[in-house]
Amino acid sequence: MTKVLVLYYSSYGHTEQMAQAIAEGARSAGADVDIRRVPETAPREVAQNAGFKLDQSASVAVVDELPDYDAIIVGTGTRYGRISSQMAAFLDQTGGLWMRGALNGKVGAAFTSTATQHGGQETTLFSIITNLMHLGLTIVGLPYSFQGQMTLEEITGGSPYGATTIAGGDGSRMPSENELDGARHQGRLVAETAAKLSS
Template sequence: MAKVLVVYYSLYGHIHKLAEAIGEGASSVDGIKVSIKRVPETLSNDIIEKMGATDIQQKIKSTVSEVSLDDLTNADAIIFGTPTRFGNMCAQMKTFLDSTGSIWSRGELFGKVGSVFVSSNTQHGGQESTILTFLPYLFHQGMIVVGLPYLFKGQTIMSEISGCSPYGASCVAGENSSRNVSQNEIAGAFFQGKYVALITKDISNNREKYFKTLVSLNN
């Protein structure tokens, strides 16, 4: 079975909900095995308490295990989820990605599918720029980048506030992070998960052949 790994950080639970929808979408494809993991926390417990996120963090930590480098290398596709931080990924995700140099040096993510989903407090809080500034990591690792195509018609609705763009699924959390993830945003995440899984299923069996062919060009 092809393996799809969803790796995320979520402070108030919005990315957590999108991650679950991403996983459900990927799981709906036959021959796909899905794992959902979280990156390590870098904030202290007292800071998390001051931010009013203790309860949701305890819930996430009790149900979702931390990702390891082996999880990345064992996956055929990796879908990353992060809240926006001033138009960029959060520090927790960046810290984890910065620990993957050894994987990069061995080309262990080459030819694997990579995708990104995000959240922001406001409609214009950097959802698209966060994905765009995340993509260089995927390219440096030699991954095949997949977004959220306009085949998902929920991107074009005008009847409600909603996340999602051609770069990936997203949600608007609200200025105080009190807004629930909408059904349209959940649908976008499900679509992206299924899309990634379908592509992964097609190419995973050929990845080793691509790798050997391209390595031979250096000889």
């Protein structure tokens, strides 16, 4: 059975919801899926004062477990058009895996959350994808087989480079059903691609 890791960082729960939808999609393709989050690096008092969602159910990831998976789907909210420092700190610890080629040939994908429609969705996805390509992963995006990203009927995330959501400037908007469907679609595609490559 194909093993998929959904690895994410979420300050306020938006990316966490997208991670759960990605996992649903991968499971619908028959994959064995684990959801893990990267460690919080902000001091606890700072995180609490900022209203971070600290009670997330996913267990904390360990770098050494990454080679156990056939596919790794990485998500984080944007920070000024790039990945969060928490995700960067975690990925910066993968040098040993890179040196050994431990992730070469695996499947990778990216998803993100931004405050606004043009607040770095695609640049953040590319920030993630750049890391994954250096680690030797083959990238799966969110192609236009997911027609939901073509809609003009509502404000929505979605990019050919990965599933996205828009949180709103005050963080009050949670992922829409269309955005969650995009995440499920991408999760399924990643699982299907990993299964084909490993057969």
